[in-house]
Amino acid sequence: MNTVYILWLRQLKRYLRSRSRIIGALGQPLLFIVAFGFGFGAIFARAGAGNYMNFLIPGIIGQSILFTAISSGIDLIWDRQFGFLKETLAAPVSRFAIFFGRTLGGATVATIQGIIVLALSFIVKFQPFSLTYTLIAILAMFLISLLFTALGTAMAAKMEDFHGFQLIMNFLVMPLFFLSGALFPLDSMPKALNIIAKFNPLTYGVDLLRGLLTNIWHFNMSLDLLILAGLTAFLLLLGSFLFSQIEV
Amino acid sequence: MENIIEVKNLTKKFADFVAVDNISFDVKKGEIFAFLGPNGAGKSTTIKMLTTMLHSTDGDIKINGFDTKINQDDVRRSFGIVFQDPSLDDELTAYENMELHSVLYNVDKKNRKNRIEDLLKLVELWEKRKDLVKTFSGGMKRRLEIARGLLHHPKIIFLDEPTLGLDPQTRNLMWEYLKKMNKEENITVFFSTHYMEEAAKIADRVAIIDHGKIITMGTVDELQQKTKTDSLEEAFLKLTGSAIREEQAGNLDQMRARSRIWRK
Numbered sequence: 001m002n003t004v005y006i007l008w009l010r011q012l013k014r015y016l017r018s019r020s021r022i023i024g025a026l027g028q029p030l031l032f033i034v035a036f037g038f039g040f041g042a043i044f045a046r047a048g049a050g051n052y053m054n055f056l057i058p059g060i061i062g063q064s065i066l067f068t069a070i071s072s073g074i075d076l077i078w079d080r081q082f083g084f085l086k087e088t089l090a091a092p093v094s095r096f097a098i099f100f101g102r103t104l105g106g107a108t109v110a111t112i113q114g115i116i117v118l119a120l121s122f123i124v125k126f127q128p129f130s131l132t133y134t135l136i137a138i139l140a141m142f143l144i145s146l147l148f149t150a151l152g153t154a155m156a157a158k159m160e161d162f163h164g165f166q167l168i169m170n171f172l173v174m175p176l177f178f179l180s181g182a183l184f185p186l187d188s189m190p191k192a193l194n195i196i197a198k199f200n201p202l203t204y205g206v207d208l209l210r211g212l213l214t215n216i217w218h219f220n221m222s223l224d225l226l227i228l229a230g231l232t233a234f235l236l237l238l239g240s241f242l243f244s245q246i247e248v
Numbered sequence: 249m250e251n252i253i254e255v256k257n258l259t260k261k262f263a264d265f266v267a268v269d270n271i272s273f274d275v276k277k278g279e280i281f282a283f284l285g286p287n288g289a290g291k292s293t294t295i296k297m298l299t300t301m302l303h304s305t306d307g308d309i310k311i312n313g314f315d316t317k318i319n320q321d322d323v324r325r326s327f328g329i330v331f332q333d334p335s336l337d338d339e340l341t342a343y344e345n346m347e348l349h350s351v352l353y354n355v356d357k358k359n360r361k362n363r364i365e366d367l368l369k370l371v372e373l374w375e376k377r378k379d380l381v382k383t384f385s386g387g388m389k390r391r392l393e394i395a396r397g398l399l400h401h402p403k404i405i406f407l408d409e410p411t412l413g414l415d416p417q418t419r420n421l422m423w424e425y426l427k428k429m430n431k432e433e434n435i436t437v438f439f440s441t442h443y444m445e446e447a448a449k450i451a452d453r454v455a456i457i458d459h460g461k462i463i464t465m466g467t468v469d470e471l472q473q474k475t476k477t478d479s480l481e482e483a484f485l486k487l488t489g490s491a492i493r494e495e496q497a498g499n500l501d502q503m504r505a506r507s508r509i510w511r512k
Contacts, residue, residue: 006351014339017380086335087396090299091352092321248301 003093004101010084011072011105015112022116029064029117033057036183037124049185050216057121058210059182061114062144062202068113069145070173072106073152077159086248095244103149103239110145111138118213128213137212143228144205150235151201157242175200182206186218201231251310252277252404252436253298258307260293260460267293269460270307275438275453277403280430282451283440284480286488290460291440292332295408298438299329312403325353327404328397332412334389338382342373342392345381346399353400367395370425387418394425398435405429407439411446423450448480458488 015022037053044052079085088098115138118126128134155168179193180202186194197203208224211217253275260268268290275281283291296302298309300320309316312326336345346364349355355363368374371391381389390410397405405426411419427450429435441447447454448468455465464471464487468480475483 002351002354006348010337010340010348013344014337017339082333082335084335084337086301086331086333087349088352089301090324090329091349092324092354093352247303248296 001097003097004104007088007098007101008105008108011102011109015109022113025064025068025113026116026120028067029060030120032060032063032183033121033124053124053126054214055185055210055216056183057118057124057126058213059180059206060121061117061141061209062180062182062206063177064117065110065114065141065145065205066148066173066177066202068110069106069148070152070168072102072109073149073154073156074165074168075106076102076153076156077162077165080246080248085246089246089248095246096240099153099240099243100236103146103153103236106149106153107142107145110149111142114138114141114145129215133212133215137209140205140208140212140228143225143232144202144209147201147205147228147232147235150232150239154235154239154242157239157246176202179203180206181210181218201228204228250276252279252312253281253438254308254310255298256308258294258297258309259305260290260297260302261305266460268297268304271457271460271462272307273455273462273465275436277436278430278434280427280437280450280452281439282447282454283438283457284442284444284447284454284484285440285457286442289442289457291442291457292408293460294457295329295406295438295440299327299406300324325400326402327406328400328402329406330390330393330397330408330410332408334386334393336381336389336392336396339380341378341380342368342384343377345392346377346396349396349399355400363399363401367398370428371395372421387414390414390418390422391425394422398429401433402435404436404438407437409441410439411441411443419446426450444479444481444484454480456484456487463487 033053033056037056041052044050044055049055076085089095128137159165175196179197180200181197182202186197186203189197204219204224204227207218208221208228211221211224251274255274256272258268258271259266271290271294283294285291293302297304298311298316300316300323311323314322314326316323337348340348343364346368347360350360350364365374368377371394373388373392373395376384376388381392384392394405394407394410407426410422414422426437430437439451451468453465453467454471456463456471464474466474471480471483472478475486477483477486
């Protein structure tokens with residue numbers, strides 16, 4: 001278990017030491033908050049759907065978690081050839097321990113990013129409706145982070161180089177973000193897109209965050225938690241299996 | 249035991265390409281053994297199989313008496329490895345990299361500090377122990393990897409093309425440390441290279457490998473006698489031909505080029 005701890009710590013140190021990367025990763029969420037929040041705010045309110053900024057912020061938190069988590073999984077591809085991964089693979093430690101350490105670490109980093117976006121959202125007058133639920137929301141952030149870090153690692157375990165990464169970003173991650181209810185309510189989507197959204201893990205993540213922070217629910221807390229927890233468990237198993245099969 | 253590495257009929261096939269073709273050899277404890285061959289000969293692939301990073305298609309490998317298919321962790325505890333491409337964590341300090349290794353290899357806490365200090369001093373990096381590895385030159389990184397590889401007092405140290413891209417001073421220093429370890433602690437040194445002078449100067453025995461097969465094996469004198477040449481270089485060229493090899497840049501070469509640009 002020392003292995004898990006030290007690999008978790010390593011991910012954390014790497015993140016905290018790279019101030020430019022932290023700020024850089026906040027750029028996109030902030031851009032969306034400012035551009036969409038202020039851009040669509042009036043239209044949204046006029047349509048009778050309420051405060052768009054409140055609606056949007058949990059979605060953007062979901063976005064930052066998604067992107068951070070997936071990219072820490074993808075880091076694996078580089079690590080495999082040029083980095084630290086080989087050192088861990090040659091060491092007398094279990095692959096599962098290595099996988100868990102990395103994944104927990106990556107998930108922690110994604111959660112911290114989510115918390116930073118939440119903190120920054122106070123500047124645009126975002127107000128969570130309850131402190132207790134906000135704390136639960138942070139736990140939810142960790143769950144979602146875990147899900148997507150495990151997913152990123154599982155995908156990266158099968159990839160040998162970066163070409164696949166471009167495909168993944170454009171045909172998986174972007175659609176996951178845009179069709180998750182992060183930017184606009186699900187009920188206003190055409191049926192086909194709605195169905196796709198129901199298969200998207202981020203949809204439930206965003207719904208959970210939005211519900212816990214602003215008490216706006218599309219589904220409900222139990223369904224969201226059930227699906228997220230189940231998927232996370234599955235992806236952790238799948239990820240650790242694929243990871244254990246890695247050869248250099 | 250006499251032989252610390254025993255390889256029998258080792259083969260590795262990738263789809264339709266045979267990278268390692270039924271090779272067999274033994275390395276004696278305390279020996280300095282070199283795998284000499286042109287690019288694409290199968291050296292790295294062999295080392296990867298010896299170090300449990302890659303599964304073989306066929307054949308048996310025994311490291312320190314342990315079978316690589318059965319007792320993987322025992323095998324892993326028996327060796328240290330310096331990879332061809334850097335495997336340090338750039339965003340941690342030299343000391344932190346050493347610490348990480350000591351946790352992964354379960355070096356007991358009492359000895360940890362002393363050993364890390366001794367080894368960092370051996371490779372002359374103690375002054376830089378708190379610096380981030382990304383500030384290190386290629387030579388410094390390689391020296392750190394050697395220190396790290398020796399941290400858990402392995403019986404064998406594997407080095408895959410260890411002096412590639414290093415300046416002569418660093419190369420010299422590197423071999424000095426390794427020879428010292430070999431003499432004082434009886435650590436077996438197994439390295440692959442395509443530099444003939446290096447193999448000739450450093451190794452006790454050399455195996456020449458090409459197209460996945462071991463062409464010949466023996467001490468440098470034996471090889472020169474066998475091929476009736478005056479230097480290992482001539483013997484090598486005689487055995488493997490002087491024509492330039494057609495090589496295709498694979499994924500790995502592309503990634504290496506990319507890393508040189510981004511200096512990641």
